[in-house]
Amino acid sequence: MVAASPEVTYNSKIEGDITVTRVDAAINWLRTNSMWPMPMGLACCAIELMATASSRFDIARFGAEVMRFSPRQSDCMIVAGTVTYKMAPVVRRIYDQMAAPKWVIAMGACASSGGMYRSYATLQGVDRIIPVDVYVSGCPPRPEALLDALMKLQAKVRGEPALKKQFSAA
Amino acid sequence: MTTDAALPPAVSQQFPSATPRPSLDCPAFNVPADGALALLQYLRDTQGYDFLMDVTAIDWSAEVSPRFTVVWHLYSSTKHTYVRIAADCASDAEPAMPTATGLWAGADWHERETYDMFGIKFTGHPDLRRILMWDAYPYFPLRKEFPLAGLPTEMSDADINAEIGVGVISAPMAGGPFVATPGEPMSAAEPRAKDEAWNEKHEKPE
Numbered sequence: 312m313v314a315a316s317p318e319v320t321y322n323s324k325i326e327g328d329i330t331v332t333r334v335d336a337a338i339n340w341l342r343t344n345s346m347w348p349m350p351m352g353l354a355c356c357a358i359e360l361m362a363t364a365s366s367r368f369d370i371a372r373f374g375a376e377v378m379r380f381s382p383r384q385s386d387c388m389i390v391a392g393t394v395t396y397k398m399a400p401v402v403r404r405i406y407d408q409m410a411a412p413k414w415v416i417a418m419g420a421c422a423s424s425g426g427m428y429r430s431y432a433t434l435q436g437v438d439r440i441i442p443v444d445v446y447v448s449g450c451p452p453r454p455e456a457l458l459d460a461l462m463k464l465q466a467k468v469r470g471e472p473a474l475k476k477q478f479s480a481a
Numbered sequence: 482m483t484t485d486a487a488l489p490p491a492v493s494q495q496f497p498s499a500t501p502r503p504s505l506d507c508p509a510f511n512v513p514a515d516g517a518l519a520l521l522q523y524l525r526d527t528q529g530y531d532f533l534m535d536v537t538a539i540d541w542s543a544e545v546s547p548r549f550t551v552v553w554h555l556y557s558s559t560k561h562t563y564v565r566i567a568a569d570c571a572s573d574a575e576p577a578m579p580t581a582t583g584l585w586a587g588a589d590w591h592e593r594e595t596y597d598m599f600g601i602k603f604t605g606h607p608d609l610r611r612i613l614m615w616d617a618y619p620y621f622p623l624r625k626e627f628p629l630a631g632l633p634t635e636m637s638d639a640d641i642n643a644e645i646g647v648g649v650i651s652a653p654m655a656g657g658p659f660v661a662t663p664g665e666p667m668s669a670a671e672p673r674a675k676d677e678a679w680n681e682k683h684e685k686p687e
Binding site: 367396397399400402404407425428429430431432433439440475 | 545574598614620627628630631632637638640641642644645647649650651652653654678686
């Protein structure tokens with residue numbers, strides 16, 4: 312005969328204290344602190360993006376240092392640079408390949424609005440082809456501005472229902 | 482910049498059809514289209530102009546004939562001087578020019594770019610495709626009649642076009658373009674804003 316073990320119940324002296332939270336808060340906490348970027352570096356903004364990733368500005372402080380060059384593994388596309396009409400379908404296809412939930416930062420004037428390129432070759436803002444969460448001004452933006460955009464995006468993610476994007480196409 | 486003073490007499494003697502072209506820097510020659518390759522080869526093999534710096538073209542606008550002029554810039558790595566060759570395309574509607582890829586392999590991409598922007602066909606080119614715009618793009622953007630803002634058309638990927646439902650638009654000019662007007666007095670021809678912006682008051686021209 313095996314006696315009922317007293318160890319089966321939760322023993323807070325051994326296991327430590329427990330925390331009660333909402334599932335939204337827990338999931339969003341995980342998401343905001345491991346937001347892996349898809350570096351869509353298309354022009355000079357990509358240089359500032361690299362600076363943001365390196366030691367002086369250190370985007371790793373916000374959990375976004377893991378630049379993934381595969382869209383399957385990334386959460387946040389940072390469109391850094393001029394989007395030409397030749398490149399635009401490629402950007403959209405990579406965005407489509409990212410797994411939900413996914414977010415987009417339009418970094419700099421070109422990605423946000425076409426910037427100074429008012430010409431036949433340049434898409435007048437990447438929001439014509441993909442939904443953008445945060446726009447960053449500047450030409451190119453300082454790394455601090457990109458970090459600020461990332462923090463704004465994290466604040467946005469913290470405030471939204473965690474499973475909303477999971478089942479929607481966008 | 483040093484100039485090659487011995488070159489113009491030599492070229493005039495060798496190629497009577499080549500005429501001097503007004504130039505502020507290096508020697509320059511106008512040459513008939515069918516004689517351009519022979520002159521280029523002579524400059525490369527005999528005069529030491531071994532480096533093809535650039536191939537480009539000029540569109541003199543639709544009212545002018547001949548309309549298109551192809552321009553070659555050559556550099557000599559031994560004499561350290563430049564020379565410029567220009568040849569008019571015979572046809573204004575279907576401009577064509579013999580390819581220089583047989584002389585310089587580097588002419589390949591230059592000529593593809595010139596074809597992409599001006600629509601000048603280089604006969605004999607091994608791979609004359611567009612190089613900057615996508616293959617199905619219907620216009621030649623550096624021709625004079627092409628508006629700076631561009632013309633509406635489809636993007637290159639049919640799947641993506643169907644999914645996002647937007648194509649190439651003509652760019653809003655927002656106070657621009659800042660361009661000079663040809664054929665006006667110098668004071669009026671200065672580059673200045675020609676407000677082609679479209680908004681509620683000023684409809685977008687179709």
